[in-house]
Amino acid sequence: MDVVLRFGAPPKSDDDPDPWSTKVRPGTTRRVLAYFRPHIGKVALFVLIAALEAAVVIATPLLMKELIDDGILKNDLGFVVLMAGFTAGLAVLAALLSMVSAYISAKIGEGVTYDLRLQAIDHVRQLPIAFFTRTQTGVLVGRVHTELIMAQQSFGHLLMAATSAVTVLLVLAELIYLSWLVAIVTVILIPLFIGPWVYVGRLIQRRTGGLMEANAGLGGLLQERFNVQGAMLSKIFGRPNEEMADYRDRAGLIRRIGVSISIWARLGFAMMALMASLATALVYGIGGGLVIQGAFQLGTLVAIATLLQRLFGPITQLSGLQETAQTVVVSFSRIFELLDLKPLIRESPDAVGLAKNVAPDIEFDDVSFRYPTADEVSLASLEHLRSKRESGEVTADVLRGTSFHVRAGTLTALVGPSGAGKSTITHLVSRLYDPNSGSVRVGGHDLRDLTFDSLREAVGVVSQDAYLFHDTIRENLLYARPTATEEELVEACRGAQIWDLIDSLPRGLDTVTGDRGYRMSGGEKQRLAIARLLLKEPTVVVLDEATAHLDSESEAAVQRALKTALRSRTSLVIAHRLSTIREADQILVIDGGGVRERGTHDELLAKGGLYAELYHTQFSDPASNAAKPEIEVEFDEPEPVDYVIRGG
Numbered sequence: 010m011d012v013v014l015r016f017g018a019p020p021k022s023d024d025d026p027d028p029w030s031t032k033v034r035p036g037t038t039r040r041v042l043a044y045f046r047p048h049i050g051k052v053a054l055f056v057l058i059a060a061l062e063a064a065v066v067i068a069t070p071l072l073m074k075e076l077i078d079d080g081i082l083k084n085d086l087g088f089v090v091l092m093a094g095f096t097a098g099l100a101v102l103a104a105l106l107s108m109v110s111a112y113i114s115a116k117i118g119e120g121v122t123y124d125l126r127l128q129a130i131d132h133v134r135q136l137p138i139a140f141f142t143r144t145q146t147g148v149l150v151g152r153v154h155t156e157l158i159m160a161q162q163s164f165g166h167l168l169m170a171a172t173s174a175v176t177v178l179l180v181l182a183e184l185i186y187l188s189w190l191v192a193i194v195t196v197i198l199i200p201l202f203i204g205p206w207v208y209v210g211r212l213i214q215r216r217t218g219g220l221m222e223a224n225a226g227l228g229g230l231l232q233e234r235f236n237v238q239g240a241m242l243s244k245i246f247g248r249p250n251e252e253m254a255d256y257r258d259r260a261g262l263i264r265r266i267g268v269s270i271s272i273w274a275r276l277g278f279a280m281m282a283l284m285a286s287l288a289t290a291l292v293y294g295i296g297g298g299l300v301i302q303g304a305f306q307l308g309t310l311v312a313i314a315t316l317l318q319r320l321f322g323p324i325t326q327l328s329g330l331q332e333t334a335q336t337v338v339v340s341f342s343r344i345f346e347l348l349d350l351k352p353l354i355r356e357s358p359d360a361v362g363l364a365k366n367v368a369p370d371i372e373f374d375d376v377s378f379r380y381p382t383a384d385e386v387s388l389a390s391l392e393h394l395r396s397k398r399e400s401g402e403v404t405a406d407v408l409r410g411t412s413f414h415v416r417a418g419t420l421t422a423l424v425g426p427s428g429a430g431k432s433t434i435t436h437l438v439s440r441l442y443d444p445n446s447g448s449v450r451v452g453g454h455d456l457r458d459l460t461f462d463s464l465r466e467a468v469g470v471v472s473q474d475a476y477l478f479h480d481t482i483r484e485n486l487l488y489a490r491p492t493a494t495e496e497e498l499v500e501a502c503r504g505a506q507i508w509d510l511i512d513s514l515p516r517g518l519d520t521v522t523g524d525r526g527y528r529m530s531g532g533e534k535q536r537l538a539i540a541r542l543l544l545k546e547p548t549v550v551v552l553d554e555a556t557a558h559l560d561s562e563s564e565a566a567v568q569r570a571l572k573t574a575l576r577s578r579t580s581l582v583i584a585h586r587l588s589t590i591r592e593a594d595q596i597l598v599i600d601g602g603g604v605r606e607r608g609t610h611d612e613l614l615a616k617g618g619l620y621a622e623l624y625h626t627q628f629s630d631p632a633s634n635a636a637k638p639e640i641e642v643e644f645d646e647p648e649p650v651d652y653v654i655r656g657g
């Protein structure tokens with residue numbers, strides 16, 4: 010069954026690199042082993058317990074031999090009871106040991122997974138925003154979370170294999186002691202038993218890889234389609250029948266692979282059981298004859314038969330060892346691939362902090378910038394749609410030699426045609442990207458010389474489509490300042506002109522905002538984002554005004570909120586409203602990768618250039634910009650709200 014799986018994308022061309030390739034870089038195994046180093050004490054203890062477990066396993070057949078030969082055959086009831094008691098004692102010991110070894114193996118497996126998981130999460134957090142713009146979220150989550158769970162399970166199997174190895178060695182030694190002839194025959198027959206199992210194991214392994222891929226594919230797609238924005242897009246633009254057919258195909262594939270794995274696994278077990286029964290019949294057939302001839306005693310025969318039964322389990326464990334080890338190494342290597350992705354934006358070792366509570370100036374000095382290419386910031390296997398053509402591509406410069414100065418505590422409005430680079434300029438101010446040449450300075454410091462913490466503290470951003478977590482309004486606000494008091498929260502909400510609305514809701518600040526804030530209107534979300542900004546009290550504000558036409562009340566409220574938010578802060582605003590532009594101390598007209606015009610509203614209008622043109626086409630429509638009378642707004646009966654129980 011050859012299956013080609015892709016993520017909601019058209020089939021890729023043959024020469025595309027296979028993102029699911031399981032090629033492992035040299036040195037990966039050593040790197041995997043390094044994760045065991047901190048747990049070496051537990052590993053040693055595990056091996057010791059494993060050896061004890063194996064010793065118990067082989068001791069029981071010896072006791073049975075004694076019980077039969079020296080007890081039953083010699084009519085010594087006392088000895089029979091003693092041996093039976095020992096056997097029972099060993100069974101209890103075996104159960105205890107297996108509990109202890111399971112505990113230690115889980116501690117090792119979970120410990121290693123814990124280290125790797127945290128390292129991966131911490132690393133991904135530090136990757137630049139460019140990485141996230143290119144990566145498919147579902148696949149990334151799968152990589153740092155789900156695949157690790159698989160690796161951990163394989164881990165458990167690897168450690169069990171250690172016990173199995175000791176058991177096999179001890180069983181073989183005991184077989185030689187009991188009957189070297191049977192031992193030799195067993196060793197010769199082992200490949201016969203194992204061959205089919207190994208073959209089936211490989212088939213299952215391959216199908217499991219396909220199943221992982223199919224599950225990840227469906228998971229990634231669902232994550233994309235079932236978030237609010239995806240669901241909305243597919244409701245408006247989607248083709249339900251075709252999409253359902255796609256889901257059906259994917260789910261059908263998972264079902265087919267699942268059924269196939271179950272059947273092969275069952276066949277494998279059936280074959281093993283059959284082989285074990287055949288081996289037992291063979292041992293009793295030949296051994297029975299030998300006992301009759303007096304070559305050895307009945308007890309020895311029973312011990313040999315029991316030992317053989319105990320050999321199959323560990324041998325099957327060991328037969329899958331290579332694949333299991335490979336699964337662990339491959340899963341780890343896929344995390345390593347992510348860990349090796351160096352963050353493009355890093356904190357300099359000599360970084361200094363920006364002065365606190367003082368509005369700094371902002372300066373762009375001959376800044377040129379292009380967005381990073383896929384090869385610079387991400388992994389093909391996390392994008393899935395990246396075509397070969399994109400490899401090695403160089404993106405065009407978005408900013409070319411851009412220079413401007415925003416004086417401390419003033420408001421600069423950025424205007425310009427769509428795609429001119431306005432948002433890009435704001436991204437550079439919050440250091441989401443570094444310029445390719447020139448420098449961006451805040452408070453006289455190149456951003457690359459500032460600590461992340463001080464920059465994060467200084468710069469507050471309100472984007473056009475404000476993002477809210479699926480949590481209560483309170484938690485969303487506290488994200489900006491976890492220590493804020495109730496009064497401070499209310500004050501920030503009042504400043505952002507959103508308090509009256511929150512106060513009117515039955516749950517007030519404890520109302521859940523809905524996934525990505527989808528229970529709030531655009532204007533309400535932006536005002537909440539402004540409240541968040543007010544709580545943070547940044548000295549620099551980067552704001553992308555909403556282009557969506559807000560109703561007049563919302564617009565007036567947002568406008569009032571902004572007045573509070575921008576007061577005595579250094580502000581860079583992508584302005585879409587005439588009122589903001591008029592209030593700006595300086596307007597920068599961005600076009601063609603740089604500042605085409607600069608000045609105040611009146612100066613630029615008088616100049617009759619691009620700004621005047623934009624003004625006449627975009628801003629001069631009195632219907633959309635004239636101050637509108639305040640109107641009383643009635644909120645609909647609020648939807649039933651979720652309760653979020655904290656501290657439980």
Ligand SMILES: Nc1ncnc2c1ncn2[C@@H]1O[C@H](COP(=O)(O)OP(=O)(O)OP(=O)(O)O)[C@@H](O)[C@H]1O
Binds near residue numbers: 142380430434
């Ligand atoms: N993450 C990205 N990767 C690659 N190119 C990008 C990225 N983001 C934006 N661009 C490109 O950079 C250019 C400038 O985009 P930017 O978003 O800065 O424009 P803008 O002036 O803010 O436009 P708008 O007013 O429409 O929001 C555009 O050509 C855009 O396609």
